Amino acid sequence: MKIELSTEQKIIAVAASIAGIIFLIGMITSNGGVKSNALILFAFMLVLPLILLKYARERAIKDIEEKMPIFLRDLIESIRSGMPFHQAIVSSSNLDYGELSKEIKKMSNQISWGMPVTKVLDQLIERMKSSRRLFMALKILKESYITGGDVISTLESVANNLTELDEAEKERKSLLNQYVVLIYAIVFIFVVILVAINRLMIPVFQISSTPGGEVIGLQNPCTGVTSFICSVFALPAKYVFNISDLSNIGAYYLSIFFYMSTIVAIACGMVIGQITENSIVAGLKHSTILTVAVWGILILLKVLGFLGV
DSSP states (O other): OOOOOOHHHHHHHHHHHHHHHHHHHHHHHHHHHHHHHHHHHHHHHHHHHHHHHHHHHHHHHHHHHHHHHHHHHHHHHHHHHTHHHHHHHHHHHHHTTTHHHHHHHHHHHHHHHOOOOOHHHHHHHHHHTTTTHHHHHHHHHHHHHHTSOHHHHHHHHHHHHHHHHHHHHHHHHHHHHHHHHHHHHHHHHHHHHHIIIIIIGGGGGBBBEESSEEEEEEOTTTTTOOOHHHHHHHHHHIIIISSTTTTTTHHHHHHHHHHHHHHHHHHHHHHHHHHSSSSSSHHHHHHHHHHHHHHHHEEEEEEEHHHHO
């Protein structure tokens, strides 16, 4: 029996296959650096496609929420002109509603094949259940169709409520924009502090010897160590900042600061997504912008010689 996979399932399958190959390469090699790189790429290939797919689904739902009032008003006009409810849906399938058009065309095809309208609406409600706003609106739409009351008034009320909710959401976003700017500023201030520590403070506490031969000051704990953690810590210093002397205490802390600033950038981007769109995944675009900006600043400062290594 032939198994049909959706586009999302195919993407996940391809990503999982590539991740599996990378994992096997990492396991059979004896080089610690290659093994650590392979494990990082393995995790990256597993997690990134899932995050991107979830983000794409959320953006599609947001677009459907915006276009639903327009669809309902077009549906009202078709019903007022004398079309039956199911024919009004079929007629609307020829119009452009962005992501919503895919759902309407699917409904139109199901109706054309003779599927009952109630079942068509049930399936649409099931697909839209991730959005409480759409779920409730479609439930009301279905009940108004079943009861056979004043469908037009019900649809007008639902369309108006969805429009008001959308306007309230946009107003909330505009009010929260000042906090978005503040979070961006916090990330860049954090990077400035880390650069200042690496540039000014670490050289003060670097290794020195007393007249008696006793070694004092900060030391690189990974010097002469081949553990997995030390291999991971060495990656940014070696491959991002192109530092040849990895035993240098400045190189060690620069790698730690690189990871710290990356984590802060990703976390702050997710916070922005939560407060502006009520979704952590929606903050992925802000996380990407902040991460790329932080990496660019650190690399530029290294080229200009401001990192102290």
